[in-house]
Amino acid sequence: MKAILPDFDLQTFIWVMGPQLIVLATGLLVIIIDLFIKEFRNLSLKANILGIISMIGLIYAAGFAATVSWSAPRHVFMNVFSMEPYTALFCLILLLAGVIATLLGIGYTQNNSQVKGEFFALLLFAVYGSLAMVQAVDLLMMFIALETMSLAVYVLAGYLKGYARSQEAAFKYFLLGCFGSSFILFGMAFLYGLTGSLNLAHIAAKLAEGHYQNIMAMAGLALICAGFFFKSALVPFHMWTPDVYEGSPSVVTGYMATAVKAAAFATFIKILTICFTPLLSQTGEGMFIDTGALAVFVPYWKNTLVVVSFLTMLLGNLLGVIQRNVKRMLAYSSIAHAGYIALGVLAGDDLGRTAVIFYLAVYTLMNLGAFGIVYLFDQYEGQAQELPDYAGLAYKYPVLSALMAIFMFAMAGVPPMAGFAGKFYLFAAAIKSGYLLLAAMGILTSAIGAYYYLRVIVYLYMKEPEREVKRGPVAIAPALAIAATAIGIIYLGIRPDTLYAVAEVAQKSILYIF
Incomplete structure (x- = not known):
């Protein structure tokens, strides 16, 4: 204990850990309050109490990240967690997803007669895990945070106990999720065994000293890539996505498709740019000047991403065309969007990282909004999909409509x-980096994807009803969430420069995490 006390600084602790602590405390508070209102017969009141408390905690954490944490441009706590604009902006995206999912969850749990404190508590713990994951600069803590997030989402996927597909989704997600996590863990173990460190900056410095020539370094890179491809639903590690998305509660599916994907990409970019590219050599700091040797890794992960991105965009959109279930269609859509995002990661420069951040924020709005409408049309899970x-x-x-x-x-x-x-x-980032054919494939597959998106609109406006479908009750909270996401999409479509400028500033700070 004495060894770590001298490094502890309360102000840095608050700046860096503030959003995490607020969300964690809110999750514990929801559990305690649920004990006192467990016997409430008024499900609407119970859902509103638990949901509003959760929402207040998430909004407060977002405000903290946007003000206190953002204004502290470079802080690292105990060489485990960091907080700088890059991390702060991803925290805001994750907290935004949490707020929208909570508002939708208030109505969803009522419509399905499943109002329980566990739903909101697990959602908060999933947000907490994702925040810790994107803030981590230590591989062990990164993995612990990943599992914290994943375990909460596994349980949420099986939240509807009386719905067989929900149980099936949870079981499949858990089993296949373990494989994805094991890839990441083994990759981290290889890097630790080779460098003797779990800190990203120290690993980069050690690899640059000559360890990059070791086969263990390549194995570590390959395994970490495979694990994050799974978490991001990139081909060929996408096989779990359609069944899990279709069977999970609609609100959980929306959160899974956005927040989990955002956390995975944010962490993956951090590992790639720090440990497997010569980016740190541009900082001018003594211990990083010689990390230019890390350029040897770049062709390997970039060539891999070229193939993965191409297959993901193509298969995601082609298989989406033949789907008749709307949730399953959106699952393949999510796979295709992961392929588009991989283009920004592939670019590997300021423009690419900025595009990824912008797209993940926009994707969060439009995907959660779509799943919100799906659950309202559905009324009770599985009735109208x-x-x-x-x-x-x-x-x-x-x-x-x-x-x-x-x-x-x-x-x-x-x-x-x-x-x-x-x-x-x-696409502009991919073209600037020289991936013209891949960008062209992205545009072509987007045209294919437009078919099944517009097909939904055709059914809504141009088809005669085949059976009576009655929507579920629309509570105030989900109505506000869906309206806000729609307004956000339109505003950012008209004025994308507002968010893009913030994302551009944020991504530059990844150079100065340490």
Whole structure:
């Protein structure tokens, strides 16, 4: 204990750990309050109490990250967690996903008669794990945070005990998730065995000394890539996505498709740029000047990403075309979007990282909004998820249908929605880095993807109803969440420069984490 006390600084601790502590404390508070209101018969009141407390904690954590943490440009706590604009902005994206999922969860748990404190507590712990993951600069803590997030999401996937597909989804996600995590853990073990350190900066310095020539370094890189490909649903590690997304509760699926993906990409970019590229040699700091030798790794992971991105964009969109279940269609859509995001990672420069941050923020809005509409049309999980169920609903529920059309247009990349700006930035980054054919494939597959997005709109507005579909009750909280996501998509489509400028400043700070 005495060895670590001299390094402890309370001010740095608060600056760096503030968002994590707020979310963790809120999760514990929700558990305690649930004990006192467990017997409430008024499910609506119970859901609102638990949801509002969760939302307040998440918003407070977001405010802390946007003000206190952002203004502290470079802080590392105990060589384990960091906080700088890059991390702070990803924390805001994750907290935004948590707020939207919480608001949607208030209505979802009521509609499915599953109002329990566990839902909101697990959601908060998932957010906490994702925050810790993107803040970690230590491989062991990164893995612990990853498992904290994953375990909470595994349980949330099986939240509907009476729905067989939900249990199946949780079981598949848990089993296959263990494989993905084991790849990452073994990769980290190889790097630790080779360098004797778990800190990203120290690993980079050690690898640059000559260890990059060791086969263990390449094995570590390969295993870590495989693990994060799984978490991001990139081909060929996408096999779990359709079944898990279809069977999980709609709100959980939306959170899984956005926050988990954002946390995975944020962490993956951090590992690649620090440990396996010569980026740190540009800092001018003595211990990093000689890390230029890390350039030897770049062709390996870039060539891998070229193949993975190509296959992900192609298979995600082609298989999405043949889906009749809307949630399953959105699952393949999520796979395709992971391929687009991989283009920004592949670019490996300021423009690419900025495009990734922008797109993940926009993707969070449009995907969670779409899943919010899906659960409202569904009323009770599994009752109305097929395309024919959507036929003619625009004349029965015009507002919800119009909102769904906005989200579909955004994901298809139709201007002036924010999805168009996001894809433009990603493709521009790929073209600037010389990946012309890959960018062309991205544009082509986007056109394929537009077919199944626009098909939903065709069913809503141009098809005769095949059976009676009655939407679920629309509570105030999910209505606000869905409306806010739609407004955000339109605003960022018209003024993408506002978010892009912030993302550009944030990504530059990755150079100065240490």
